[in-house]
Amino acid sequence: MKFSSQANPEILNILHQIADDEGRKFHSVLDEAFRDYLNKKGIPLKNIKVETEFSQSLQEFNELYKELAK
Template sequence: MKSKPVKEKFASQASPELLAAMRQLAEEEGKQFQALLDEAMREFLERRNTNKPRQHVVEALGLSIQEFDSLYQKLAK
């Protein structure tokens, strides 16, 4: 049986506009607000703690190069 990860409650404050945007995004993505906040904090720490790009950015670049390589080569000339 898989155990749930331990979660710790905390309180903070944010602007009403930021909270509304986060709640809207969570609803649009079908996620709980807490899950979206957890994801945002993880990505923030990853960006701060490393000098490498995030994995999804690298993957998107690779797909773009595959699709538009000939165009990029023409533009580079």
Template sequence: MKTLNLSKFSSQASPEILNGLHQIADAEGRKFHAVLDEAFRDYLSKKGFAINRRQMMSHFAQSLQEFEDLYKELAK
């Protein structure tokens, strides 16, 4: 599996938001940081910030590799 270049940071959020993100991650069989990253990307897109397409496609390819079995089950 390809390793992502991630940066650690510290912040605060309401317990409801964190709980919601954890519930989504658990329900989708994903890691918390992946759900948080998706939320950040959606927010940036909403605000008009362009995300590097090559990097986005790299993340998409990693997602396909990491969740291949899940995607196959969902496609049934």
């Protein structure tokens, strides 16, 4: 789901750099940060994590999945 917000530019730059260094998409790093924060607050996300990973996989490998389905 897309949303709009404001954040500290230094933090955003660091998150973008982490994504680049790890060869990941920014939204994946941001999702991980959100999940870690919620876990720290005692809010378990076991089912949501699976759904998030599946959704990210579909976005990242959509063309590959289409080819494999042929």
